Amino acid sequence: MDKTDIIFDLAKILGCEARKDEPLSRHTTFKIGGTADAYIKVTTLSSLSAILKECEESDIDYLILGNGSNVLVSDDGYRGVVIRLDGDFRKISLVDDTTIYCGAGATLAALSKFALKCGLTGLEFAWGIPGTVGGAVFMNAGAYGGEMKDVVYSVSHMDKNGAMGRIEKDDLAFGYRTSVYRQNKYIITGVTLRMSHGAPKDIRAKMDDYLGRRTDKQPLEYPSAGSVFKRPEGAFAGALIEQCGLKGKSHGGAQVSEKHAGFIINTGRATAHDVKSLIREVQTEVADKTGYTLECELIIL
Numbered sequence: 001m002d003k004t005d006i007i008f009d010l011a012k013i014l015g016c017e018a019r020k021d022e023p024l025s026r027h028t029t030f031k032i033g034g035t036a037d038a039y040i041k042v043t044t045l046s047s048l049s050a051i052l053k054e055c056e057e058s059d060i061d062y063l064i065l066g067n068g069s070n071v072l073v074s075d076d077g078y079r080g081v082v083i084r085l086d087g088d089f090r091k092i093s094l095v096d097d098t099t100i101y102c103g104a105g106a107t108l109a110a111l112s113k114f115a116l117k118c119g120l121t122g123l124e125f126a127w128g129i130p131g132t133v134g135g136a137v138f139m140n141a142g143a144y145g146g147e148m149k150d151v152v153y154s155v156s157h158m159d160k161n162g163a164m165g166r167i168e169k170d171d172l173a174f175g176y177r178t179s180v181y182r183q184n185k186y187i188i189t190g191v192t193l194r195m196s197h198g199a200p201k202d203i204r205a206k207m208d209d210y211l212g213r214r215t216d217k218q219p220l221e222y223p224s225a226g227s228v229f230k231r232p233e234g235a236f237a238g239a240l241i242e243q244c245g246l247k248g249k250s251h252g253g254a255q256v257s258e259k260h261a262g263f264i265i266n267t268g269r270a271t272a273h274d275v276k277s278l279i280r281e282v283q284t285e286v287a288d289k290t291g292y293t294l295e296c297e298l299i300i301l
Contacts, residue, residue, distance in 0.1 A: 003060050004037040007081050010054055011040045014047040017086075024073045024082065027065060029130055031223040032272050033073025033301075036082040043087025045189065049162030052187070055081060056160050063301070064187055066132030067107060070139065070225055071299045075272045078301060085134065089189065094118055098195055099153070104134025104188045108141075111193075112207065121198030122151045127207040128214045130226075134188040138181045139297075140174045144210050149174035153194040157186035164189075177230055177297055219257040222265035228279065229262060229294040238262030240292055244285045251278040276300065 004020075011018035018040045024033035042048045055062045061080030065071070085105030092102045092114045100120070102111050108126040111133055115123045125146030126136065135141070137155055140148050154168045165186065173180040181188055214220065229237035241247070241261035249256045253270030256278065257263040264275055264282075283294050 002037070003058055004081055006058055007040070007051060007054055007060060007062075008038045010051060011038075011042075011047075014050060016043060016047055016051075017041040022082070024065075024068070024077060027082075027084070028068030028071055028073055028225070029223060030068070030072055030225045030270075030275070031266055032075075032270055032275065034075050034077025036078040036080070038081045039084070040081060041084045041086040043089070045088065045158070045164070048083070048085070048158060048187070048189070051081070051083065052158065052160055053162045064134070066105070066135035067130055069129075069131040070135065070297070071301055072225060072272055072275055073301045085132075085189070089134075095192065098197065100193045100195065102133050102191050102193065104132065104137075104190055106133050107131070108133060108136055115193075115195060116200060116203050116207065119197055119200050119203070120195035121203050121206075122146070122195040123193070124203060124206040124210060128211045133191055137188055137191055138179060139177050140179050141177075144213070147174070149179075151193045151195055153192045155181070155188055155192075156190040157181070157188050159186050217260055219259040219263050219265050222257070222267065224257070224263050224265045225298045227262045227297055228264050229282075230297045232292045232294060235290075235292055236262075237294055240286050240290050240294070241282055244282075244289045246282055246285060249278065249281070251275075251281065254278045256282065272300075 008018050020038055021035045022039035023035050025031050065082050089103040089105030092106055095101050108129050108131055112123055112127045125144045136148050154166055156166045158164055238261040246256050247261045248258045252274030253267050254274035255265050255267050257265050286292055286294050
């Protein structure tokens, strides 16, 4: 029996949806990636705890995959268990008139709509970012001058042994595309957000404005993982790449977008190898011609 069969059987007992040899290309916005030994949708805290404990005891690797919007999965896939937070982890509720609790598996789109419905402002920047709330907190996602750190009050998590915990705002170590969760390896299960009252029509107008800008400037018609590189101090990655004449540069099915040079797109049949080769080529060219070192923003599995 393969080790992951233990987790697969446990998931079935717990009532979780589980699949073997699941193509991860189905679960990433890049539409790239080989198979995972097991793919499980976990719907409750108790089932997540049981699965994590078993993975720890049986020495089985696992990872949490949200919307797959900031990752590049290897062509060889993932030897272990990929967990998607679903069910209870997608619930959003109003705690008081300015506080929202949101499960880590909810999408930023769903949270943004909920905040709009409640007349709460501060999250408009997230409208159009194709990720989950847990992933957004993990990397302190941001756009148009806003970041998750501006609205997050506290974060609930689970450790590898299935024990629950919480970290308050001042200890979340938010920085540019990072948080304390990049270091502690805990699994974010839910987020408490504090926001301000605003007029729904003004909130909606700002959301529409940001989405319009994204549509105009970003290659949303192609699969991608969003911005590939972090913003180097004193410059912009996309501008540096364009300056080096790399717009439209391709390797296999991967291409530097002609619409926004900060994006690498899948033109149809790109492999992870294609994308990684193109990333290295871009980094080398930009370093040689401008002196700037481009650091990857996306997570390469």
